[in-house]
Amino acid sequence: MTQDELKQAVARAAIDYVVDGEIIGVGTGSTANFFIDELAKIKQRIKGAVASSEATAARLAGHGIAVFDLNDVAEIAVYIDGADEITAAGAMIKGGGAALTREKIVASVSKQFVCIADGSKLVETMGKFALPVEVLPMARAAVTRQLAALGGQPKLRLKPGTDQAFITDNGGMIIDVAGLAISEPVALEQRINQIVGVIAVGLFAQRGANVCLLGTPDGVRTLTF
Numbered sequence: 376m377t378q379d380e381l382k383q384a385v386a387r388a389a390i391d392y393v394v395d396g397e398i399i400g401v402g403t404g405s406t407a408n409f410f411i412d413e414l415a416k417i418k419q420r421i422k423g424a425v426a427s428s429e430a431t432a433a434r435l436a437g438h439g440i441a442v443f444d445l446n447d448v449a450e451i452a453v454y455i456d457g458a459d460e461i462t463a464a465g466a467m468i469k470g471g472g473a474a475l476t477r478e479k480i481v482a483s484v485s486k487q488f489v490c491i492a493d494g495s496k497l498v499e500t501m502g503k504f505a506l507p508v509e510v511l512p513m514a515r516a517a518v519t520r521q522l523a524a525l526g527g528q529p530k531l532r533l534k535p536g537t538d539q540a541f542i543t544d545n546g547g548m549i550i551d552v553a554g555l556a557i558s559e560p561v562a563l564e565q566r567i568n569q570i571v572g573v574i575a576v577g578l579f580a581q582r583g584a585n586v587c588l589l590g591t592p593d594g595v596r597t598l599t600f
């Protein structure tokens with residue numbers, strides 16, 4: 376099975392977690408895109424969706440799914456999104472697609488977080504995938520120094536094929552921190568959140584996943600936390 380087939384399988388399985396008549400929180404990335412395409416097939420069952428990025432909002436709207444502003448929604452029944460790494464305890468690294476801040480906000484008002492990922496994303500210790508941190512542009516250098524002091528190798532994310540900084544949907548920049556073996560994800564998330572100028576860190580440990588649907592060649596494996 377290809378990686379795309381594994382992603383498609385978990386996207387299909389995630390439909391079982393969609394709550395009829397509700398507004399669904401929808402993540403960002405290649406796995407989330409497969410999920411949006413599956414959601415489109417049952418769109419008459421839901422009221423609409425809240426998107427975690429402009430790209431997701433556009434894909435949802437392209438399928439004719441109503442996209443709600445989070446300010447008009449008090450609570451979301453379920454949030455469905457991918458991850459770059461996930462542990463057996465449900466903690467995740469997210470933000471490979473630069474949507475971490477909005478993902479964290481949507482996840483924070485969602486009753487249930489269902490993570491969908493191919494099996495390669497399950498790790499014992501997070502940190503092989505460089506940890507994304509979104510920062511205010513004026514704080515870029517100051518935050519970079521503090522992230523280096525934590526023992527990582529921070530690197531400004533660039534717009535592909537250019538030497539210009541990548542700019543997020545929120546007008547922020549992303550610093551990817553390599554070389555952190557994340558043995559205490561909750562403590563590290565709290566520590567990085569305390570750095571002035573950080574908008575959000577792509578560690579989802581304080582609010583991790585409730586369920587993870589993992590795509591494997593033997594079928595979809597369900598982990599609950």
Ligand SMILES: O=C[C@H](O)[C@H](O)[C@H](O)COP(=O)(O)O
Nearest residue numbers: 404405406457470471472474
């Ligand atoms: O910012 C992007 C998100 O956190 C994605 O959910 C994450 O990067 C996983 O993306 P993909 O499903 O493309 O591997």
